[in-house]
Structures are given as C-alpha cells and as structure tokens.
Amino acid sequence: MKALRRFTVRPQLPEPLEPLGALIRNLRWSWHPASKDLFADIDRQLWEQLEGDPLALLGAVSVARLQELAGDEDFLLRMRALSDDLGLYLSEPRWYQQQVAAGAEFPDAVGYFSMEFGLTEVLPNYSGGLGILAGDHLKSASDLGVPIIGVGLLYHFGYFWQSLSADGWQQEHYPAHDPQGLPIERVLDPEAGPGRQLTVSVSMPGGRTLAARVWLAQVGRVPLLLLDADIEENDDHLRQVTDRLYGGDQDHRIKQEILLGIGGVRAINAWCRITGHARPEVFHMNEGHAGFLGVERISELIAAEGVTFDEGLAAVRAGNVFTTHTPVPAGIDRFPVDLVRHYLDGDQHGRSRVLPGIEVERIVALGAEPDPSRFNMAHMGLRLGQRSNGVAKLHGVVSRNMFSGLYPGFEAEEVPIGSVTNGVHLPTWAAREMVEVAGEMADWQDLASASEWPAADRVPAARLWEIRRLLRSRLVDLARATVRRSYLQRGSTEAELDWTDSILDPDVLTIGFARRVSTYKRLTLMLRDPARLKQILLDRDHPVQIVVAGKAHPADEYGKRFMQEMVRFTDDPEIRHRIVFLPDYDMGMASVLCAGADVWLNNPIRPQEASGTSGMKAALNGALNLSISDGWWDELYDGHDGWTIPSANGVDDARRDELEASALYGLVESRVAPLFYQRDAAGVPQAWIDMVRHALAYLGPRVQATRMVRDYVTGYYGPAARYNRRVGQDLAVAKDLAAWKTRVAAAWPLVRVVNVDTSGIGTDPSLGNVMTVRAFVDLADLQPEDVEVQTVTGRVDEHEDLHDITTVPMSVLPAGAESVDPAEGFRFEAQLPLTRSGAVGYTVRVLPRHPLLVSPAELGLVTHA
Incomplete structure (x- = not known):
C-alpha cells in the first residue's frame, strides 16, 4: 500500500x-x-x-x-x-560594513531574484550553472557581509535525479521533497494569527488566485525566501506551479516567472515588514526569469503615489540591475504575446488585473522584439534594468552584439551592457586541504577580500603533489562506487562487476569533463576520432584517464543522444578502465570531481559559453584548465595556468569540430601528458607542480565569487543605490526625468542635421592638422541643453562604414555668433586634430543628453547626418 x-x-x-x-x-x-x-x-x-x-x-x-x-x-x-x-x-562587521564605515555609499539591502539556487545537495533547488552561481553569490555575500535578500521558488520535485538505461539512454526520476525534511523554516505572519505561515498571492485569469507560502533558508547572514504553491488554497492545477524546476510547457513556465517576479516582490515586502529588515534599494534580476519584478514595483508606486507608468518606470528602473547569462538567442525565454496578454488579464479599459493600474500593452512593449508575436524576457529585463551586465568580458562583447537591435543607430560597443566575470565560492568548492593551501598562499589574509595571493612559494612542491594524489584517489574511489551502482541499475548482476573495483588508477593523469549536456558544450568532441582517443587512453608511457559526468535537459533529445554516444563508448571493455561516465551529477559529485581532476577540459563552440564556472572550481583545487578560449578562460588564461585549444571558427561546423578535436588530441599527446609524467628523483613532477602553484596563486583570488560580489557591489549595487536615492526615492525628480524623456521622444522624429561643413585641413590633409567641423542642427522643440552633438571619426572601409570610432562633443555657438543663421537651426562646432593616417571618415550625430542618463544609448535615440 x-x-x-x-x-x-x-x-x-x-x-x-x-x-x-x-x-x-x-x-x-x-x-x-x-x-x-x-x-x-x-x-x-x-x-x-x-x-x-x-x-x-x-x-x-x-x-x-x-x-x-x-x-x-x-x-x-x-x-x-x-x-x-x-x-x-x-x-561582526565584515568587508561590506568596513567599506560603509570608511564612507562608501552602498545600499541598505539588495533583493536578488533567481529561478534556482544551488546551495547544497540536501536542498535540491537547482539544475546547473545558473543555480550554482546564484548559490555561490549568496554564500559569498554572506562572507562579505553584503545585505542581500534572496528570492526564489521552492520546487516540490526539484530537478530530476538521473540514471541510465541498459543502452545508455538518460532516464529522469522526480522524487518528492517534503519541505519539513529540508533545511528551511516557515516564515510566520503574526498579522494572520498565531502560528500562521506567511502567504502571498497573485491574480490569475478567470478570477482565480495563485497563493504561495513563504519559506526561509538562512544562508549564513543572507535570508533566502522561497515561494511554494503546493498549498490547499490553490486548486490542483495551480498547486503544480512549483512542482518542477524547468518542467512543463510555456504556460507552466510563465506562471512560475509571474510568481517569482510579482509574488517575490510581495514576499520581500511582507518579510521586511514582519522582521523590520531594511527594504531593498536595489533589485538584481539574475536572468530574465525575474523580469516581472520591475512591473510589480511600478504597480506598487502607481497605487501608493498616484504616479503615471512612465514616472513609475523612471523611479523603479533607477535601482534595477539585470544580468544576462545567455550567449545565444535560443537560450532566452520567449513567450507568445497572446499568452502574456492572457496572464496579465486586462479589463475593459485595457488595464491589467494582475498588475493594477498598468495597461497591458505597456507591459507587452517592455518585452517587444522584431517578431511581434513574441514576448522576450531578456528584452524586458534590459528595458527595466538601469544597469545590465554579462558574466565575462567576452560575454559582455557577445551580449552587446546580441542586443544591439534594442539600440538602433549605435555601434555594438556603445550598447550599455557591461560585464562582471562569474566566480565560485572557495569554501564550498575547494577541498579542505586546498583551503589550507590558499590561506598560506594568501599570507593568511581574509580570503573573502584578498585580491592577491602573494606567498605561493611558501607551499612546497612535494606537499602540493601529495595533496593532488590524495584528491585524485578520492575521485577514483567515488568513480568506482558510482559506476558499479550505475551498472546494477542498468541490469547487470553483482557477479559481473568485479572489474569495477579496478577502473581508473590513482596514479594516472586524470582529465575531468562535467557540465550540462547541451549541443554547444560538445560532450562528444573528444570522440571525433575514437581510435586516436583510445591510443591516448592506453598509451604505455603516458596513460590518460577521463571522468565524464553531466545531465541533459529532459526535453533535449540531441543532448541525450550525445550522452548515449559517450556512455556506449565508455562501455567498451577495452577502455572502460580508462574512461567512465558518472550518472546523476550533483553538487556532492562535482566537489569530488573538480578537486580530483588534474586537467579540466572545456571545449564549447566559441563564443557560446557565457562563463563556464566548473573550470574555476577545478582551478581552486590545483587542476590545470585545457579549454577553448571562451567564457572566463578567454580573459584569465595567461600562458602558464593551463592550455588553450585553438579555435577554428570561420569554417563549416564539421570541419571546425575536426580541427579542434585534432588540436585537443595533439595538446594532450605532446604537452599535457609528457609534462605530467616528467618526474624528479623523488617522483615529483616539478614542472607540473610549478604550473599548479602559479595557477593557484594567479587564478585563486580572481575566480572567487567573493571577488565577483565585490565587483557587483562597487560597480553595480553601489552606483544603483546612489542613483536610486537621487531618482527612485525622490518622486519629484523621477517625474521631471519621465517628463523630459516623453518630451524628447515626441520631438525626436523631427530632429535632423541640416548641414555639415569642414575647414582647416587644406587640400592635402596630413597628421597634425586640425579640422574644424561645423554642423547646423534642427532641434525641433528641443533646446541645445537637451542634446549632445558629436563628431564621430574612425577608420573607413570600402563600404564607407566607420570602425575604431572616436567621438568628440561639439559646442553650440550663441545665436549672435558670426555666420549663425537661425533659419538653419543651431550651429555646433568642434576642433578635430587629425591623429591617424590612412582612410579616415567622419560623421555627425545627435544624442539625447540629461545629467541623469546613465548611458547616452539609454533611450535608444540617435540622429545621424
């Protein structure tokens, strides 16, 4: 029964x-x-x-x-x-409190919203990289004393645990999780009565209400509020809203994102009221999933202050930060517009019942994209976020190009998306022995705030080598037990599995590859030439062993096929002692695998890896990275902390994979394996350990999530708080700014550059000459103080396109100045030294200007000559 x-x-x-x-x-x-x-x-x-x-x-x-x-x-x-x-x-006061005491203007609190949080395997509320990153963000914020309040959903089944069928096909299992059996506590609402749990609610179409109770996971100093819809107040359909992470169809997904964004803001407000905690001045949207939080906050202002939508947008946007983790458009949540309209549930006047006071079409416009039938959550995040960023320097470049369509007329490098490179939480991911080593290398500074590890030479090579051997042995033990258990699940008997006791060798060079199995990460690139891979694995003098793990999304048939291909390869009796696939990759397995691997392999299609933090976890344990120059590795490879696999972009996909696989094999055969087995009289690979020591000291302070959080605080949270105090918390300023934006947007179609003239360069322009550029600009109903007129110069190609541009502001001449004709508009002028030779071009453009604009591209308005 x-x-x-x-x-x-x-x-x-x-x-x-x-x-x-x-x-x-x-x-x-x-x-x-x-x-x-x-x-x-x-x-x-x-x-x-x-x-x-x-x-x-x-x-x-x-x-x-x-x-x-x-x-x-x-x-x-x-x-x-x-x-x-x-x-x-x-x-005790920590880094954050010390900075505030020294005069830093940081926010009193930050709301951090994410669809998933990977904190520990005993709270299975994550699927992969995004959740692990969010969990490390909270832990590092706690270590630094940053007053973050996390907000997410509590999933009844979480993400799946994985097993394999007899033929190597991924099978998903969804065990139910009782909240009382998780390390979380009920949030009580004294206003609702003794012992009553705090609940929040969101209107649903058809007069229904989605209710969610609120749980608290205490992450050090950081509270994490988790919303749970599996309660009696909801009908069976609505109880399933928080059943699975990334499960169900788009209808299911949009309800989850509405609950996260709208319900999450309501949960924070209620929790702060109950506890007396400071309300967030800054709201951080970790991916587009949380985008609805912005419109909920606008709706609050409309109800409380009677502001217009545009005024509310100006006030709310001031304190919003948006982070995109997506390097390809296919990774963005996009919903049918009609589905969005359905859930926003407009009344007869077009106003949303879910978000009172806001017209449905104003919300739809926030997620607009060129395809009018789609609603783009990342676009909404960018339009609601005063500050936005990618998660590595290269990903920032990719993001500026990918979203440049939102800023027509601007060069991609001018798109207002910056970057904060991801990091990982050292105490979570480094083995105990390596945390001790880190302390010695950092000269016993506070590892959460140390920007350098200056004492790397203090750690002897022999000690590092012994630690590396110990960590590798732990991985071998885990692999043997996991493979044995997997084969039993796949139908083998105990009598057939004696061979699992001797798979892998604790003294053999070990390569790790573990991550979400998706097309661009190319799990099977190493199988491009199976015969050559077998030779590498079975080499008599320089043997290599590989440990592979990962999950494919339940709906990703291609990912499952790649995994099956890998599993079938590892089933080969000839090489199964040298390459293994470990099912059910989770945080516990990752900590052993990342610590035990000597080399961490990463071979995505460049530049489709936004960051890729698994290699950071390995680096903190003394592993050397072997990676395509993508994500974080693109900026932190210095020639001595691992190896870069040459990219072959620009050719067809099959040829690219062939070339990059060949380069991978060649690096392992000629450089990686020989260096590992090059030993001194004591059996220590001195040259290898020298690289390990350098990688630890150089990468250690740079790949930590505490560095990442410090970057967010100083580069995003602090500026957002200061701006929010000036605009978001002073509605008179917000109203003036909104009115100015409305006036500029209305006049802009009539703004034009009437005429451009130059003088001073003679008939033979040469370096050192100064060119005077004059432009007559018709500003319609605007004034010169509303705009900035710029000359734009750069190298010009055969298509007359400018590259490597430089901008110089132009000054307006007074109406009474010589040769100023009022009929021709306002005259602007600039002196432009000629500082480059070759084919040079220039143009003139007009941008909106206001002291409260964070970026000239913020309004997406520009007029060119």
Whole structure:
C-alpha cells in the first residue's frame, strides 16, 4: 500500500543539545568543515549513509544516542564553541560594513531574484550553472557581509535525479521533497494569527488566485525566501506551479516567472515588514526569469503615489540591475504575446488585473522584439534594468552584439551592457586541504577580500603533489562506487562487476569533463576520432584517464543522444578502465570531481559559453584548465595556468569540430601528458607542480565569487543605490526625468542635421592638422541643453562604414555668433586634430543628453547626418 502523501516529523532535541538545531538551520554548515565534523560525530555511519544531511541525520539517529551526546561534555564544548563562532560570524562587521564605515555609499539591502539556487545537495533547488552561481553569490555575500535578500521558488520535485538505461539512454526520476525534511523554516505572519505561515498571492485569469507560502533558508547572514504553491488554497492545477524546476510547457513556465517576479516582490515586502529588515534599494534580476519584478514595483508606486507608468518606470528602473547569462538567442525565454496578454488579464479599459493600474500593452512593449508575436524576457529585463551586465568580458562583447537591435543607430560597443566575470565560492568548492593551501598562499589574509595571493612559494612542491594524489584517489574511489551502482541499475548482476573495483588508477593523469549536456558544450568532441582517443587512453608511457559526468535537459533529445554516444563508448571493455561516465551529477559529485581532476577540459563552440564556472572550481583545487578560449578562460588564461585549444571558427561546423578535436588530441599527446609524467628523483613532477602553484596563486583570488560580489557591489549595487536615492526615492525628480524623456521622444522624429561643413585641413590633409567641423542642427522643440552633438571619426572601409570610432562633443555657438543663421537651426562646432593616417571618415550625430542618463544609448535615440 502506497502513502497518499509523505511528511517529515522533526526530532525534539534534549535541552543541552538545543544549539545543535540552530547550527543545522543555518546553511553555513554546508561550507564550514568544523560544523560538518561535529554532525558526523553524532553517528558516522548514518552521516555517510545519508550523504551529509544533518537534518535527516537527526531524524534517523536514536533517542538513546542523543541522550548520550547530551551528557558528553567534550561534544557539548565543541557544539557551544561552534554556536559562539556562528554568532560572531553573523554579527561582526565584515568587508561590506568596513567599506560603509570608511564612507562608501552602498545600499541598505539588495533583493536578488533567481529561478534556482544551488546551495547544497540536501536542498535540491537547482539544475546547473545558473543555480550554482546564484548559490555561490549568496554564500559569498554572506562572507562579505553584503545585505542581500534572496528570492526564489521552492520546487516540490526539484530537478530530476538521473540514471541510465541498459543502452545508455538518460532516464529522469522526480522524487518528492517534503519541505519539513529540508533545511528551511516557515516564515510566520503574526498579522494572520498565531502560528500562521506567511502567504502571498497573485491574480490569475478567470478570477482565480495563485497563493504561495513563504519559506526561509538562512544562508549564513543572507535570508533566502522561497515561494511554494503546493498549498490547499490553490486548486490542483495551480498547486503544480512549483512542482518542477524547468518542467512543463510555456504556460507552466510563465506562471512560475509571474510568481517569482510579482509574488517575490510581495514576499520581500511582507518579510521586511514582519522582521523590520531594511527594504531593498536595489533589485538584481539574475536572468530574465525575474523580469516581472520591475512591473510589480511600478504597480506598487502607481497605487501608493498616484504616479503615471512612465514616472513609475523612471523611479523603479533607477535601482534595477539585470544580468544576462545567455550567449545565444535560443537560450532566452520567449513567450507568445497572446499568452502574456492572457496572464496579465486586462479589463475593459485595457488595464491589467494582475498588475493594477498598468495597461497591458505597456507591459507587452517592455518585452517587444522584431517578431511581434513574441514576448522576450531578456528584452524586458534590459528595458527595466538601469544597469545590465554579462558574466565575462567576452560575454559582455557577445551580449552587446546580441542586443544591439534594442539600440538602433549605435555601434555594438556603445550598447550599455557591461560585464562582471562569474566566480565560485572557495569554501564550498575547494577541498579542505586546498583551503589550507590558499590561506598560506594568501599570507593568511581574509580570503573573502584578498585580491592577491602573494606567498605561493611558501607551499612546497612535494606537499602540493601529495595533496593532488590524495584528491585524485578520492575521485577514483567515488568513480568506482558510482559506476558499479550505475551498472546494477542498468541490469547487470553483482557477479559481473568485479572489474569495477579496478577502473581508473590513482596514479594516472586524470582529465575531468562535467557540465550540462547541451549541443554547444560538445560532450562528444573528444570522440571525433575514437581510435586516436583510445591510443591516448592506453598509451604505455603516458596513460590518460577521463571522468565524464553531466545531465541533459529532459526535453533535449540531441543532448541525450550525445550522452548515449559517450556512455556506449565508455562501455567498451577495452577502455572502460580508462574512461567512465558518472550518472546523476550533483553538487556532492562535482566537489569530488573538480578537486580530483588534474586537467579540466572545456571545449564549447566559441563564443557560446557565457562563463563556464566548473573550470574555476577545478582551478581552486590545483587542476590545470585545457579549454577553448571562451567564457572566463578567454580573459584569465595567461600562458602558464593551463592550455588553450585553438579555435577554428570561420569554417563549416564539421570541419571546425575536426580541427579542434585534432588540436585537443595533439595538446594532450605532446604537452599535457609528457609534462605530467616528467618526474624528479623523488617522483615529483616539478614542472607540473610549478604550473599548479602559479595557477593557484594567479587564478585563486580572481575566480572567487567573493571577488565577483565585490565587483557587483562597487560597480553595480553601489552606483544603483546612489542613483536610486537621487531618482527612485525622490518622486519629484523621477517625474521631471519621465517628463523630459516623453518630451524628447515626441520631438525626436523631427530632429535632423541640416548641414555639415569642414575647414582647416587644406587640400592635402596630413597628421597634425586640425579640422574644424561645423554642423547646423534642427532641434525641433528641443533646446541645445537637451542634446549632445558629436563628431564621430574612425577608420573607413570600402563600404564607407566607420570602425575604431572616436567621438568628440561639439559646442553650440550663441545665436549672435558670426555666420549663425537661425533659419538653419543651431550651429555646433568642434576642433578635430587629425591623429591617424590612412582612410579616415567622419560623421555627425545627435544624442539625447540629461545629467541623469546613465548611458547616452539609454533611450535608444540617435540622429545621424
């Protein structure tokens, strides 16, 4: 007989053990080794069996054991010391507070919205890179003292766990998760009555209401609010809104994103009211999924202050930050416009019932793209975000090109999208031994704020080599157990699997490849020439072994085929001891795999990898990267921290893959493997360890998520807070700015450059001459202070297109100046030194100008001569 529903009864701790509950409820334990050691000592066998889940451990351990621990003074002393240490961690001033004390103008709070958060494998609320990045963002914010409030959804089934069929096809399984069995707490609403959980609601079409209860995951100093729609107030259809991460169709997905954005803002408002926490001054949209938060905030202002939509947009946009993680248009959430209109549910006057006071078509316009039938969530994020960024320098370039259509008339490099390179949380992803090494290399500075690790030579080569051998051995042990378990799931018997006890070798060069299995990441590039790969794996003098892991999206048939091809290759008895596929890749497996690999392989199609942080995790453990020059590697490869696989873009896809696979094989055969096996008299590969030491010291401070969060604080959150205090919190300023934008937009179609003339360069222009450029501009109903007129010069090609442009502002001449004809408009003039030779061209353009514009391209308005 099957249970209709399951629930978890939390244990009652003896009074002396009460601090244990607080230690477990705060997820700092997930990156705090001493706390994990304490939990393990409760019952080591259960700790291993339950895969390091302290809440499950307390539910499984015997009452007798808890009573025994309640009388164990040594255990109680350790527990109290850890409780005191957690209290100090939560209260002492950290980097952020130190910066504020020194005069930095940072926000009182930041709202960080994401569709997924990868914090620990015992809270399975993530699928891959985006969620892991969001989890590392919160942990690093906690370490730095940044006052972030996270907002996400709590998924009843989470993402799937993965197994393989007999023929190597991915199979998905969706175990249900009881919130009471997760390391989260109910958020209580005293206004609703004693013991009542906080709920928020969002209107749905047809007069229905989607309600969601709010849970709290405490991530160190950072609260994470998670919305859960699986409650009695909802009908069966609406209860399923938070069933699966990235599951269902577009109808299901848009309901999730409406709940995240609109319900998330309502949850933050309610939680701040209940707790007295400062409300966010800055809202960070981690991808377009959270875009509806902007229109909810506009709706709030309309209701509370009676502002217009444009005034509300100016005020709300001031404090919004938008991050895109997508390097290709196919990765963006795009909904049918009619579906968006359906869920915004307009009344007879065209105003949304979901977002009162806003006309549905104003919201639709925020997500507009050239295809009028589609609503683009990234476009909405960019239009609602005063500041926007990609997640690596190269990805910033890609994003500026990809979204340049939103800023017609501007060069791609002028598109207002910057970049903050991703990072990873060192205490989460570095093995304990490597955290100790990092401390020594950083000369025992605070690793969360250290910008350099200057003492790398302090760590002996022999010690680094022993640590690397230890980490590799752990990976081998994990691989053997995982492969054995996988073959049993695929139908093998115990009697057939003796060979799994000897797969991989703890002394053989180990290459790791683990990530989401999608087309552009090219899992199977290494299989391009199977015979050559076999030779590399089985080389007598320089053997190589490869550990592969990853999941394909349940709807990605191509990804599943690539995975099946890889699994079938690893099934070959000739080489199955040298290459393995590990199913059900998660955070626990990733921490061992990234630490144990000697080389981390990354071979995406350039430039389709936005960042690719798995190689950063490996680097923090002393692995050397072997990668296509894409994502973060494009900017941080320095010639001594690994190897770059040459890209072959510009040829057809098959030829590109053939060339890049050949380059990969060649690097492993001629450079990577020989260097690894080049040993001194003590058996230490000195040249290899020299590279490892350099990679750790050089990349260590640069690939950390604490560096990333510091970059967000100083480059985005701080400026957004200052701008928001000037515009967003002063509605008179916001109204004036909105009125100015409306006036400029109305006049702009009539703005034109009437005439352009030059003088001063003679008949034979040469370097050093100064050219005077004059332009007469008809500004229609605008005034010179509303615009900036610029000369634009650059190298000119055969199509008369300008490249490598330089802009020089032009000054307006007073109406009474010589040769100024009022009938011809306003006269602007600039002196332009000729500083480059060759084919040079110039033009004149007119841009809107206002002291509160963050970027000249912000309005997407420009007029060229």
